[in-house]
Amino acid sequence: MSIIELKNVTYQYPLDSEAIIKEIDLSIENGKVYGLIGNNQAGKTTLCNIMRGFIPEMFLGELTGTVMYKEKAIQQYNIGALAAEIGYSSQNPFTQISGVKDTVEEEIAYGMENIGISPEIMEQKVQELIELFKLEELKEKNPFELSGGQKQRVALASIVALDPEVVILDEPTSQLDPQSTEEIFEIIAMLKKQGKTIIVVEHKVDLLAEYCDEIVLLEDGRIVKNGSAHQVLSDPDILEHGGALPQVSLFYLKHLKQNTSVPITMAEAIRKLMGGVSQ
Amino acid sequence: MSILTLENVSFSYPNGFEATRNVSAEFQLGEAVAIIGQNGAGKTTTVKLMNGLLRPTQGRVLIDEKETNSLTTAQMAKRVGYVFQNPDDQIFQDSIEKEIAFGPKKQKLDASIVQTRVQEAAEACGLENVLQEHPYNLPYSKRKFITIAAVMAMDPEVVILDEPTAGQDRESTELLGGLIKSLTKKNKTVITITHDMEFVTKEFHRVLVFAEKKLQKEGTPREIFWDEELLQRSALKQPYICQLANALGYQEVMTMDELEKRITA
Amino acid sequence: MANPIDKWYPSTKLMIVLTVIIVSMFSTIPLVQYVLFGFAILLSLCSGKIGRFLNTFFKSIFVIVLFIFLVQVFIVKNDDSQPIWWFIGYSQIGLDTSIGLASRIVAISSIIIWFFQVTSVKDIVAALEKARIPKKVTFVISATIQLVPQMTKLSQTITDAQRARGIETEGSVLVRMKAFIPMMGPLVLTSIQQTDERVLTLEARGFSAPIRKTAYYSMKKTALDYMIVIACLLGLIAYFVGGPL
Numbered sequence: 002m003s004i005i006e007l008k009n010v011t012y013q014y015p016l017d018s019e020a021i022i023k024e025i026d027l028s029i030e031n032g033k034v035y036g037l038i039g040n041n042q043a044g045k046t047t048l049c050n051i052m053r054g055f056i057p058e059m060f061l062g063e064l065t066g067t068v069m070y071k072e073k074a075i076q077q078y079n080i081g082a083l084a085a086e087i088g089y090s091s092q093n094p095f096t097q098i099s100g101v102k103d104t105v106e107e108e109i110a111y112g113m114e115n116i117g118i119s120p121e122i123m124e125q126k127v128q129e130l131i132e133l134f135k136l137e138e139l140k141e142k143n144p145f146e147l148s149g150g151q152k153q154r155v156a157l158a159s160i161v162a163l164d165p166e167v168v169i170l171d172e173p174t175s176q177l178d179p180q181s182t183e184e185i186f187e188i189i190a191m192l193k194k195q196g197k198t199i200i201v202v203e204h205k206v207d208l209l210a211e212y213c214d215e216i217v218l219l220e221d222g223r224i225v226k227n228g229s230a231h232q233v234l235s236d237p238d239i240l241e242h243g244g245a246l247p248q249v250s251l252f253y254l255k256h257l258k259q260n261t262s263v264p265i266t267m268a269e270a271i272r273k274l275m276g277g278v279s280q
Numbered sequence: 281m282s283i284l285t286l287e288n289v290s291f292s293y294p295n296g297f298e299a300t301r302n303v304s305a306e307f308q309l310g311e312a313v314a315i316i317g318q319n320g321a322g323k324t325t326t327v328k329l330m331n332g333l334l335r336p337t338q339g340r341v342l343i344d345e346k347e348t349n350s351l352t353t354a355q356m357a358k359r360v361g362y363v364f365q366n367p368d369d370q371i372f373q374d375s376i377e378k379e380i381a382f383g384p385k386k387q388k389l390d391a392s393i394v395q396t397r398v399q400e401a402a403e404a405c406g407l408e409n410v411l412q413e414h415p416y417n418l419p420y421s422k423r424k425f426i427t428i429a430a431v432m433a434m435d436p437e438v439v440i441l442d443e444p445t446a447g448q449d450r451e452s453t454e455l456l457g458g459l460i461k462s463l464t465k466k467n468k469t470v471i472t473i474t475h476d477m478e479f480v481t482k483e484f485h486r487v488l489v490f491a492e493k494k495l496q497k498e499g500t501p502r503e504i505f506w507d508e509e510l511l512q513r514s515a516l517k518q519p520y521i522c523q524l525a526n527a528l529g530y531q532e533v534m535t536m537d538e539l540e541k542r543i544t545a
Numbered sequence: 546m547a548n549p550i551d552k553w554y555p556s557t558k559l560m561i562v563l564t565v566i567i568v569s570m571f572s573t574i575p576l577v578q579y580v581l582f583g584f585a586i587l588l589s590l591c592s593g594k595i596g597r598f599l600n601t602f603f604k605s606i607f608v609i610v611l612f613i614f615l616v617q618v619f620i621v622k623n624d625d626s627q628p629i630w631w632f633i634g635y636s637q638i639g640l641d642t643s644i645g646l647a648s649r650i651v652a653i654s655s656i657i658i659w660f661f662q663v664t665s666v667k668d669i670v671a672a673l674e675k676a677r678i679p680k681k682v683t684f685v686i687s688a689t690i691q692l693v694p695q696m697t698k699l700s701q702t703i704t705d706a707q708r709a710r711g712i713e714t715e716g717s718v719l720v721r722m723k724a725f726i727p728m729m730g731p732l733v734l735t736s737i738q739q740t741d742e743r744v745l746t747l748e749a750r751g752f753s754a755p756i757r758k759t760a761y762y763s764m765k766k767t768a769l770d771y772m773i774v775i776a777c778l779l780g781l782i783a784y785f786v787g788g789p790l
Contacts, residue, residue: 041421041449081754089749096742101687110761115751123761175447178319180515245450248520256540271527352715353708362709369706372730
């Protein structure tokens with residue numbers, strides 16, 4: 002079942018001379034983890050905004066084509082109510098903080114207040130999320146006093162609090178150190194187990210290889226590759242289109258000069274190579 | 281003769297919070313040094329001590345073997361440039377050219393020298409074709425290069441880059457690598473805070489590891505990334521190729537070439 | 546270690562403030578004003594805020610009162626002004642006027658200072674929400690209050706960033722004025738840009754969802770609150786019936 006469906010979507014920002022998203026067809030299936038990759042001007046953030054319904058509701062400019070959420074046009078949903086269905090966190094941690102709450106606990110509860118969750122459930126959920134995102138020491142602090150990485154964790158906790166079906170994350174680990182990055186991906190895996198659909202924009206393809214089911218490569222506003230993680234992240238062609246390959250695939254392709262059944266994760270590579278190079 | 285020396289420096293905030301303790305390190309001209317470690321381990325604090333943004337509560341910072349406690353931050357900035365993580369905290373001119381020229385102009389240099397500096401810095405950062413554009417016409421990741429160019433144009437002996445790779449795509453990361461090489465070729469010292477271990481292996485010959493607010497160890501990438509006890513203590517992981525080599529039983533491997541040789545041998 | 550007065554409902558504390566202001570406005574003898582001032586000090590003591598109270602009081606009101614005193618006594622011309630030098634003269638009427646005026650200012654401002662020391666913005670917002678003030682209004686209040694520390698932090702970061710590229714910020718007033726422009730540009734632009742992005746974040750938290758909002762933190766009125774309000778009303782009635790002093 003396609004939970005989000007884009008058909009022939011083209012979008013141009015008002016002050017731009019050309020469209021940033023061009024004729025995109027994309028079908029997001031329920032329950033899968035999608036990795037969205039590509040160069041920084043490829044239109045990944047714009048695509049996220051479209052899938053969340055922010056474009057064209059909150060932006061000017063022309064959007065042509067159809068964007069469906071649960072088989073209904075996304076413009077028909079109230080933009081705020083949609084927060085309970087599609088979670089969204091963007092790149093800049095400094096703007097992920099609402100600015101109206103002065104403790105981390107309240108920040109996490111803020112979204113739930115807006116969608117009318119009862120205080121008892123809010124209290125419980127806030128405590129659960131603080132534990133899950135390891136925010137115990139920070140729970141009384143003002144969100145503005147946190148570091149960039151801490152802000153990102155709080156922002157993520159705040160959107161998971163709304164229990165959405167789809168979660169869109171735009172570069173959630175750009176400010177985090179390697180350990181915190183792993184922790185975020187572990188949370189992504191946990192959300193997938195809960196049956197959610199996740200779309201994550203990332204440059205760290207080695208981690209995407211481990212956690213994603215599907216990879217979408219965007220270049221110049223068009224989808225140039227769209228397939229299973231295995232297909233896309235073992236295809237050397239993506240290097241010509243702004244994509245990056247996981248280190249192990251790169252090694253296999255360029256150094257061992259093998260281009261069939263290329264491993265994309267560390268575990269696969271180890272298994273293959275233990276069994277002998279010719280495998 | 282070290283261009284920059286940290287002599288047993290420590291820093292604590294006025295409220296008593298200790299950010300870094302007993303750090304000693306020397307930096308020579310022409311070095312490319314990476315500083316790695318978990319967030320909160322004291323990397324940024326230590327690096328801010330290097331150009332006077334923070335003053336050590338203990339110990340000394342020497343530039344060219346001379347004391348710096350009588351210099352203002354702006355004066356130290358002439359010799360130790362610092363590129364902040366968020367370019368939007370620094371950009372304030374309405375054209376990229378003016379932004380890059382600001383530093384050298386302030387140094388009261390001859391107009392032709394300013395021109396040359398701007399041109400060279402812009403070329404090194406891939407900005408030579410957009411000099412007349414407004415900085416905000418460029419996307420965030422390209423704006424990072426504007427601030428790097430602005431600091432380069434001041435021609436300091438030491439350039440500190442604070443997480444330049446965060447959020448950058450492959451193309452920009454490669455450009456950054458080229459930039460670091462060209463700086464060290466000009467005998468500049470480049471000190472970079474980064475979390476990208478592959479980038480560290482590729483571009484740096486010296487690594488400082490921070491954990492628990494102290495400098496734990498320094499060495500070549502090979503020495504650092506094959507010290508398992510150190511990595512565990514500092515909550516760091518090996519670069520992926522090292523992990524692969526390790527799992528296959530090949531020690532001390534740093535590059536794909538080396539791993540290939542070992543496997544096919 | 547929270548003081549029990551912190552937990553009084555905001556409208557209760559507001560009632561106390563209003564009672565004091567009304568009594569102060571209708572009183573003509575300075576003695577009443579001094580008593581009210583003493584009352585504010587007493588409340589501050591009980592709230593455990595006497596240090597901060599005196600600090601704020603002296604920094605703000607004291608200067609104003611001193612100014613009024615000097616102007617009324619020495620500068621304003623009254624019928625009984627005795628010239629001392631040039632335009633400066635001494636006036637007994639001026640002295641009386643200034644004492645009357647000053648004491649009233651002291652009484653009213655001291656109770657207001659107390660109010661803001663024992664009532665946090667969070668409590669005021671919670672009380673407004675309970676009173677069914679629309680969420681969008683309380684949002685503007687909360688966001689505005691947070692704006693000051695937010696911008697202060699941002700300008701500190703920007704100042705650091707500019708120092709790091711050779712812009713002097715330490716030293717004479719002229720030097721610091723010159724540093725203002727490189728600080729304003731990024732501050733304004735970044736703030737606007739961040740506001741833009743923050744609007745999306747707010748919607749991502751369901752800001753305009755057409756659902757009745759709940760509150761994570763709320764306050765309750767206790768019996769004590771009702772008793773205090775009734776006491777204030779009775780006090781006011783007694784004051785007017787007994788004849789305003």
